[in-house]
Each structure stands twice: as structure tokens, then as C-alpha cells.
Amino acid sequence: MIIKTLQQHRRILVKSSLFLLLICGGIWAYHRYQHQNTATQPHYLTATVQKGTISYQINATGIVYPEKIVDVGAQVSGKIARLHVKIGDTVSAGQIVVEIDAKNQENMRKTATAQLQRQKAELASAKAHLQQAQKNEQRSRKLFQNQAGSKIEYEQNTTALTVAENNVRAAEAAIRQSELTIELADVQLSDTKIRAPISGTVIAIAVEEGQTVNAAQSSPLLITLAQTNTMIVKAEIAEADIGDIRAGLPAKIHLLGKKAQSYQAPLNHIDPAPISVSQHGAFARNEAVYYYADIKLPNPENKLRYGMTAKIAIEVERAEKTLLVPLTALHDDEDGTTSVNVLTAEQQPQKRIVKTGLEDGINAQIVSGLTEGENVIISTSGTGAAYEFKERGL
Secondary structure (H helix, E strand, C coil): CHHHHHHHHHHHHHHHHHHHHHHHHHHHHHHHHHHHHHHCCCCCEEEECEEEEEEEEEEEEEEEEEEEEEEEECCCCEEEEEECCCCCCEECCCCEEEEECCHHHHHHHHHHHHHHHHHHHHHHHHHHHHHHHHHHHHHHHHHHHCCCCCHHHHHHHHHHHHHHHHHHHHHHHHHHHHHHHHHHHHHHHHHCEEECCCCEEEEEECCCCCCEECCCCCCCEEEEEEEEEEEEEEEEEECCCHHHCCCCCEEEEEECCCCCCEEEEECCEECCCCHHHHHHCCCCCCCCCEEEEEEEEECCCCCCCCCCEEEEEEEEEEEEEEEEEEHHHCEECCCCCEEEEEECCCCCEEEEEEEEEEECCCEEEEEECCCCCCEEEEECCCCCCECCCCCCCC
């Protein structure tokens, strides 16, 4: 009886074990099938077609310059007697900025003045001699005409009159020359006090007190003034982009630095010749060709400084509320068309011919071929997560 009972328990245990094995095997087979099935299905990284703003921009770098820069030089030679300004000072037009020792000019004027006084005395003497010569000529002429005087005496007095007249004219000419010398000395004396030709800021000083300058050959540089209320950003436009650039296009200017301010202003002027011609007057054939485009920026707080580097984005064309897709979704076909792969509701890719418009390096404008809300495939690898749509910006 006991043996029979043990045999029954053994049969139940075997059947239970077989049943558990069948269940585990089924679960394992199911998961293996699901894994293989899933592995054979590709995952698509997609982007949703949506409306936004896109612009075609030309990027450039540039340097900040004052609107006006004036070099102030010396018109006379001499020793720098005094500098009235230092770098960074603000000056008004007409203000004395440098003084040159005026001893040479003062001596020149004194000499010319003394010479003038002597020449005036000589003129008075010449006029007295002229009056006497006129009387002698008149007297001898009457005597000669009345045959009471000799011809020789008459001719001598006539010659003496001519000499006296010439002496008066020479004395008058000498006086005029001395007067001009005095005027020149006054001008040079005035030129020893160098005045600011414009209102502005002193940005450079090229001399020191006690230094001698020589203006015989050219005007030596003393100081440089700049008007900084308005600054000019000179953007360097590449040859490939200059055809799209025109005055009036909006530009964004960004200065270097963490807290640097950004500015917006239109293009004011585009140089007609390359930079090499604008700066040196000759075209450099072996260099890359760039053109200057000027942008005026108000500078009331003097935050813009001469020589700053700027990044410039010039907006050539802009489209708003237009369909956009990432550039990575576009495909250039052999027949010259552009296509995208649209992910259908059945999770299948469908080729679609599209017409594109503006591109900004990240996104592309879709003119036709897609509708808002459709999903375009940008990659067949990944986890299937949705693509975060981006619009380009500086």
C-alpha cells in the first residue's frame, strides 16, 4: 500500500515538472520571437514639419573705427615747449593742444620789424632825393630850352631823376617785402600754438615735451584726435557674398566678451573696390578679395572702442510663418530634384519630392511638397525619439 502511494506521488511530481518546463519554454520562445521581430524593425529619428521664421544671412567679421580720425601735425620747426593734453582727454575745436618754442619765430619778426623801420627811413631819403632831382631836371630843362644851359647838364639831371625814381621804387618794394616777412612771422608765431581742428578725443600722442620737430620736409605728427560719438564698423565681405550685399540691409553686430552688448543697424555704405585698393591704392592679385561694408553705430556712452573686433550677421532675405525642416532631412537626387522621406501612419518611409527656398545652415524652407504636422525622417538610427526643432540664431 505504501509503495503504491509513493509511485502515485512520483507520477504527479513528474507531470508537474513537465508542465512547468513547458510553460517556461513557451515564455522563453515568446520573448525570443518578440526580440527578433523588434530587431528587424528599423527605428527612425524624425522631425515634425512646422511653421517658423528663417533667414538667409551672410556672416562677416569687422573692426570698429571712429567716424572721423584726424592727425594733427606741426607747420613750424622747433622744440615742443608744452603738451596741454594727454591720451583720453576730450578737446574742443580751436583748443590749444601743443605749444612749440616760439623763439625763432619771435626773432624772425623782430628782425623783419627792424629792417622795415630802416627801409622806411631809406624810402623817406629816396623821396627827398627824388624831389631834388625833379627840381634839378626842371631847372636844367628850362635853361636848355632857352639856350641858357648846356645840354650835358640837362642830360645829367635827367639821368639823376631816373635814378632817384628807381631808388624810390626799390625802397617801396623792400618795404613790401619786409611787411610780407612780418606777416609770415606772425603766421609762424601763431602756428607755434597748435589747436585742435575738430572736437574729439585724444587717442594718440606722438611727441614729448622737449622733443624737436622738423617741419622743413613734411608736417610731423603730434597727436591724433577721433570723434567717437558715432562709430563705424567696417565689415569684411567676401568676394563670393558681395553680390548679395546692398546698402540698407539689416545687420546684427556682436562684440567679443561675455558681457558685450549687441547692436542692430542697417548697412550704410559698401566700398566699390576691394580692401587692398581702398587702403593701399593697388589691387593685390595674390590675396583673397574682400570688400568693406560700413555700419554706423551711435556711441553715446563710449562703450564702443577703436579697434574692437565684431561679428556681423547681415540678413539678406527673411521668410516668416513658413514651413521648415532640418537640412539633414533633405536628399539631392540624381535627376536634380530634392526629396525627403516622410514617415507614414503605418511607420513606413515614403519618398516625397519637395521644393525648397531659404536655407540657414540648420533648417530649410519648404515651398511645396509637404504639409504642416508631417514627420520627415532625418536618421534611421537611434531610439526613435523625436527631433528637437531648432531655428538658427547667433
